[in-house]
Amino acid sequence: MTKPKELLEDSEGIKKLLLANEAIARGVVEAGVRLVALYPGTPSSEIGNNLTFMAPHIPNFYFEFSTNEKVALEVAGAAAVAGVRSMMVCKGPGLNVAADPFFSLAYVGVRGGMVIVVADDPSMWSSQNENDSRYYALMGNMPMIEPADPAEAKSLLLEAYKLSEELELPVLFRTTTRVNHTRAPVEFGKIPKLSDKVEFDKEPYRFVPIPAVARKRHPWLLDQIAKAKEIAEESSLNFVEGSGELGIITSGVSFNYVREALESLELEAEILKLGITHPVPENMIKSFLTKHKRVVIVEELEPFLETHSRRIAQRDNIMVEILGKEQGYFSRTFEYSPRIVIEALAKIISRNTSINWDDIEEKEKSLPDLPPRPPLLCAGCPHRATYYAIRTATRGKAIYPSDIGCYTLSIAPPLETADILFDMGSSITTACGLSQVTDQDVVCTIGDSTFFASGLPGVVNAVYNHHPISIVVLDNRTTAMTGHQPHPGTGVTGMQEKVPPSDISEVCTGLGVKYVKVIDPLESVVDLVKEIREMVSWTKENRAPAVLVSKAPCALLTASERRRTGEYPPIYFVDSDVCNSCKRCLNRLSCPAMYLDPETDKAVIDETLCNLCGTCVSVCPQGAIKQEEE
Amino acid sequence: MSGDTRNTINIVISGVGGQGVLTLAEILAKTALASSHNVRVGEIHGMAQRGGHVVCTVRIGPNAHGPIVDPGTADLLVGFEPVETLREISSIKQDGYVLLSTHVQYPVSVSMGKSEYPSQKEILSELNKFTPNIFEIDAMKFAKKAGSSRSLNMVMLGAIIGTGLTPLTKQAAIESVTSAFSKRFEPINSRAVELGFEEISKQFTK
Numbered sequence: 001m002t003k004p005k006e007l008l009e010d011s012e013g014i015k016k017l018l019l020a021n022e023a024i025a026r027g028v029v030e031a032g033v034r035l036v037a038l039y040p041g042t043p044s045s046e047i048g049n050n051l052t053f054m055a056p057h058i059p060n061f062y063f064e065f066s067t068n069e070k071v072a073l074e075v076a077g078a079a080a081v082a083g084v085r086s087m088m089v090c091k092g093p094g095l096n097v098a099a100d101p102f103f104s105l106a107y108v109g110v111r112g113g114m115v116i117v118v119a120d121d122p123s124m125w126s127s128q129n130e131n132d133s134r135y136y137a138l139m140g141n142m143p144m145i146e147p148a149d150p151a152e153a154k155s156l157l158l159e160a161y162k163l164s165e166e167l168e169l170p171v172l173f174r175t176t177t178r179v180n181h182t183r184a185p186v187e188f189g190k191i192p193k194l195s196d197k198v199e200f201d202k203e204p205y206r207f208v209p210i211p212a213v214a215r216k217r218h219p220w221l222l223d224q225i226a227k228a229k230e231i232a233e234e235s236s237l238n239f240v241e242g243s244g245e246l247g248i249i250t251s252g253v254s255f256n257y258v259r260e261a262l263e264s265l266e267l268e269a270e271i272l273k274l275g276i277t278h279p280v281p282e283n284m285i286k287s288f289l290t291k292h293k294r295v296v297i298v299e300e301l302e303p304f305l306e307t308h309s310r311r312i313a314q315r316d317n318i319m320v321e322i323l324g325k326e327q328g329y330f331s332r333t334f335e336y337s338p339r340i341v342i343e344a345l346a347k348i349i350s351r352n353t354s355i356n357w358d359d360i361e362e363k364e365k366s367l368p369d370l371p372p373r374p375p376l377l378c379a380g381c382p383h384r385a386t387y388y389a390i391r392t393a394t395r396g397k398a399i400y401p402s403d404i405g406c407y408t409l410s411i412a413p414p415l416e417t418a419d420i421l422f423d424m425g426s427s428i429t430t431a432c433g434l435s436q437v438t439d440q441d442v443v444c445t446i447g448d449s450t451f452f453a454s455g456l457p458g459v460v461n462a463v464y465n466h467h468p469i470s471i472v473v474l475d476n477r478t479t480a481m482t483g484h485q486p487h488p489g490t491g492v493t494g495m496q497e498k499v500p501p502s503d504i505s506e507v508c509t510g511l512g513v514k515y516v517k518v519i520d521p522l523e524s525v526v527d528l529v530k531e532i533r534e535m536v537s538w539t540k541e542n543r544a545p546a547v548l549v550s551k552a553p554c555a556l557l558t559a560s561e562r563r564r565t566g567e568y569p570p571i572y573f574v575d576s577d578v579c580n581s582c583k584r585c586l587n588r589l590s591c592p593a594m595y596l597d598p599e600t601d602k603a604v605i606d607e608t609l610c611n612l613c614g615t616c617v618s619v620c621p622q623g624a625i626k627q628e629e630e
Numbered sequence: 631m632s633g634d635t636r637n638t639i640n641i642v643i644s645g646v647g648g649q650g651v652l653t654l655a656e657i658l659a660k661t662a663l664a665s666s667h668n669v670r671v672g673e674i675h676g677m678a679q680r681g682g683h684v685v686c687t688v689r690i691g692p693n694a695h696g697p698i699v700d701p702g703t704a705d706l707l708v709g710f711e712p713v714e715t716l717r718e719i720s721s722i723k724q725d726g727y728v729l730l731s732t733h734v735q736y737p738v739s740v741s742m743g744k745s746e747y748p749s750q751k752e753i754l755s756e757l758n759k760f761t762p763n764i765f766e767i768d769a770m771k772f773a774k775k776a777g778s779s780r781s782l783n784m785v786m787l788g789a790i791i792g793t794g795l796t797p798l799t800k801q802a803a804i805e806s807v808t809s810a811f812s813k814r815f816e817p818i819n820s821r822a823v824e825l826g827f828e829e830i831s832k833q834f835t836k
Contacts, residue, residue: 002656017656017663019673042675125674149696182697183656183671185663256696263693339700355702355723364701364720367756370713371745373646373737375682414742483675586741592681595736596743608770608779609648609735 004053010191018186020153020179021046024089024117027157029058031113032192034084037066037075039453040482041091042126043180044119048089049483052494060194064494065485068424068453069094073101073116080114080170081207083198085161089117092133093423097454099136105170106140107217108207109224113161114170116142121177122300122335126481128404128423130333132301137172137278141221143228144172144278145237146252150184156275158189159237163276166231167224172278176300178253178335229279237275238284244268246349247292249285249305251277254298254336261341264354280308289313289320296348297324300336323348376409379593380555380611383407383474385521385528387415388589388619390443390472393532398441398470399434403427403455405447406481407474414588417445425454431469432462441536443470449479449487451504456511462545463512470535471547473504476554484557508547515539515546522552525618555611569612570628574603578624585616585625638691639796640699643786644718645710646735647681650783654708655686657787661798661806662690672697683714690796706795708786710769711735712753719760727763729789729830731782733770765793765833772825781815781822788826793834800827 002018007026018026024047028036038048048065055063066072069090076088090098095118102116118136121127137144145160147153153175160171205213232238242262246269250258255273262269272288274280289295289309297306306324313320323329329344330336339357346353377384387410390400402408402418403426411418420430427444435442446455451473462469479485486492491501508516515538521528528550535546562568579602586594586603593609594616596602605616605625617625641658645651655671662669672687687699701720709715709730722728732750739745748756757764767789773782784807791800800823807819 015663017660017669017671045675177674178672178697181673181675183659183669183673185669253696257698259695260693337698337700338696355700357701360702360720363759366759367716367719368748368752369745370717371737371740371747373683373714373739375647376738378648378681413744583743587743590738590742592738595741598747603741606735 004050005057007050008054008057009188012188012190015185015187017183018150019046019181019183020147020150020175022050023150023154023186024157025050025054026186026188027154028087029054029191030154030189031158031161032085032194033087034060034194035062035076035079035086036089037064037072038089039066039069039072039094040479040485041094041119042482043121043177044089044091044117044175045482047117048485048494052485052496055494056496058194060196062495065487067488069098070101073098073105076114077101077105077110077170080110080112081108082200083111085113087115087117090119091127092118092120092131093127093129094118095133095136097424102136103140104209106142106221107209107214109168110164110170111168113164115157115160115164115173116170117173117175119175119177119180120301123177125177128421130301132304133172133174134277134304135302137174141225142170142172142278143167143225143276144174145275146174146277147179147275148252148255148273149179150182150186152275153179154186156237163228163231167228169224174252176253176335225279229282232276232279232281233283235276235281238281239273240288241271241273242268243270245292246270247272247288247295248298249274249288249295249309250298251275251305252299254300254341257336257338257341258298260338261345264338264342265345265351267345267349274305277305280305282312285309285312286316286318289318289322292320294321294323294348296329296345297322298330298336298341302332374412376412376590376592377406378555378611379591379609380558380613381406382476382521382550382552382555382613383410384415384589384591385525385613385615386445386472386474386550387417388615389521389525389528389532390417390445391415393529394441394443394536398443398536399438401427401430401434401442401444403446403450405450407445407447412590414590424450425458428455428458428462428469428471431471432458432465432467435467435469441470441540443472443532443536445472445474447480448473448475448477448489448504452488452502456507459508459511459513459545466544468539468543469545470532470539471545472532473547473549475504475549475551478554478557480554480556484554504549505547513545513547514542515544516549517547518549518551520552521550522613522615525615555613559611570630571607572605572610572612572614572617572625572627574605575624575626576600576602578622579603580622582621584621585619589616589619591616638689638693639706640704641688641706641708641790642699642704642718642721643686643688643708643710644714645684646714647684649710650780651684651686651710654783654787655688657803657806657810658688658790660810661803664806665798665802667797668692668694670694670697683717685718706790706793708790710782710786712750713737713747716753716756719757722760724761725763726761727793727795728757728761728765729786729793730757730764730766731769731786732766733768765830767826767829769826772829773822776822776825777818781818784819784822785826788823789830792827792830794831
């Protein structure tokens with residue numbers, strides 16, 4: 001909630017409480033970056049959310065929400081090739097989408113500094129996997145820097161640009177959820193002036209990697225990485241802290257947990273904290289391993305530094321015990337905590353922890369079973385009406401390929417309309433595959449932002465190969481899950497300009513879909529059910545894809561608009577004289593604003609939570625849910 | 631056996647997405663920074679936020695490096711809702727404090743008849759197994775009194791300061807609230823902080 005304009009304050013030396021993502025947005029300004037392109041993805045989302053509102057106030061700066069991560073990396077890569085500083089930002093799975101240009105960019109290199117921010121998500125708070133992006137640096141031979149906290153998120157970003165320019169290579173700036181979503185004091189630095197446009201100097205035999213060029217660039221890249229190793233050996237980003245018999249090698253957020261664990265155990269140890277984690281400073285690690293009899297490696301997810309350490313120890317014949325994941329002291333899954341590090345270190349040095357966590361866990365187990373409260377579609381969410389209608393129209397018997405967004409939450413009862421999901425855009429393409437090998441109806445759902453990001457090739461594929469699938473586009477006019485960023489269908493750009501929006505129904509017609517309709521899901525649930533039935537039978541008869549755009553703004557946008565204008569429609573209520581306690585509204589909609597009054601056994605609408613969508617009105621067979629008269 | 635947090639106060643805030651848990655944590659931390667304290671806030675965004683159980687941490691003091699508060703190390707557990715308070719009770723250290731808003735928000739699983747909501751009495755007796763220091767407040771009542779059910783988190787902010795467990799003053803808290811929101815909401819928010827503060831400081835001095 002630090003306001004974007006606060007991040008533009010030209011007040012060197014002041015300290016502000018910033019999310020690491022806000023610190024990165026500030027770092028963009030302090031580093032004199034000219035262009036940032038990204039597709040939003042949690043845990044990196046707030047970087048773009050701030051930059052889009054900062055951008056119009058920074059002379060000569062350009063920011064865009066690209067249609068997807070591959071596009072973003074190409075846009076930002078070209079800017080850096082032209083000679084200005086640029087940035088691309090994504091979440092872990094987003095880098096998978098951008099993998100193709102990622103590898104080419106390392107071969108051709110850049111002229112202006114370039115940073116690729118990738119936010120991994122250990123514990124999968126909002127991702128479909130927790131793959132460890134550090135291996136991209138290794139596989140693509142791209143230098144990598146890992147900050148440990150919000151202050152480093154900014155200070156190391158400035159270092160990343162220097163490193164990038166020194167090596168003429170993009171730098172991978174790898175964060176994790178607990179860095180991105182931690183708030184801490186961050187000190188502001190100077191804001192430089194940005195230069196005007198640059199002239200693009202042609203150099204095709206560097207920037208067009210035809211085989212003859214690529215064969216020259218690969219050895220060049222390996223030379224640059226050798227240089228990077230020399231830089232890493234001398235860099236202040238890799239440092240030693242404390243002293244003691246025990247050695248600990250760590251990086252990123254785990255550094256904080258190591259510090260807290262040592263304080264808690266009152267244990268002396270020497271810490272080697274690595275800020276540059278590719279290429280690793282081999283000599284530094286070598287002397288560290290030589291100095292200690294036992295070295296513990298603390299890093300979340302895969303044994304990246306651990307494998308490097310073992311490799312160096314083996315190569316240089318160092319007699320040292322390296323303790324980490326291979327002996328089971330640490331896990332390869334989920335994020336760490338001080339406790340995890342305390343328990344592992346206590347085991348290694350044969351000590352007890354000051355807190356008996358087994359006791360606490362025992363006590364916790366004795367608690368009664370609490371009613372679960374998983375995340376779910378918000379009160380007033382238009383997707384609830386659409387999924388209710390899809391399920392009703394197909395009697396729960398169709399296959400429901402889903403996609404990535406808030407609407408994946410329809411997996412839960414009673415909607416239960418998410419059956420298969422791989423990645424962004426896979427709703428349409430998995431529907432294609434399923435329609436060819438089953439006789440079941442296939443109704444897939446995809447959000448508006450996801451449709452533009454990765455849905456289009458799937459639509460073309462369905463038309464070209466005439467797959468009989470029903471595609472419902474859940475158009476809530478925003479990228480809701482990641483914090484309401486605009487997309488091509490909204491008519492707003494990253495620079496906050498108004499442009500003609502791309503119309504999803506027109507796009508589908510243009511791609512050759514013969515059946516395209518648009519409906520407002522909050523208008524009439526009965527009509528919505530009818531429309532879906534009709535679409536499903538059309539696909540069967542015509543052996544071709546059909547599209548229904550279910551269009552109504554995200555409930556959170558509607559709610560904030562109402563708060564802004566102060567204009568509210570009349571409230572809904574359950575007429576308890578008419579309600580016969582059938583509970584259909586509660587059991588079929590699972591709306592968080594409705595509950596059962598334990599005393600009367602009748603449904604009640606909590607008016608402080610209701611977002612006034614009215615979907616429940618048409619679900620009640622008794623007509624007991626009513627709207628107050630104006 | 632108590633967690634050694636050495637001059638660092640660990641606060642865990644538990645509630646339901648949409649109740650303003652993240653906003654409260656940020657305002658509390660801004661108040662700490664404005665009062666020259668080191669501070670860390672841990673948040674979870676994205677899918678985890680949608681109407682589900684939300685937990686946030688605030689750590690104030692020189693030894694806060696990372697954002698995580700482990701089980702058994704929280705000095706204060708702030709619960710925006712009874713069941714959500716109980717869900718996080720194992721975070722509390724021995725003789726830690728619990729601040730509990732008594733207003734119930736039924737989870738969908740309860741409305742659908744798939745699970746039962748424990749009675750207030752049962753919740754309190756379970757909390758008591760972890761610590762006797764429990765302070766209740768009907769924050770929804772005070773929020774409505776202040777002028778909006780949405781100011782519930784500001785009532786809780788006042789209540790946190792009212793415990794006297796943090797090194798923060800009510801005045802500093804109100805200043806951060808004022809600078810964070812638009813002028814339009816200032817009277818409601820300040821009043822909400824005052825009401826929460828009053829209610830809990832009254833209970834604490836008893």
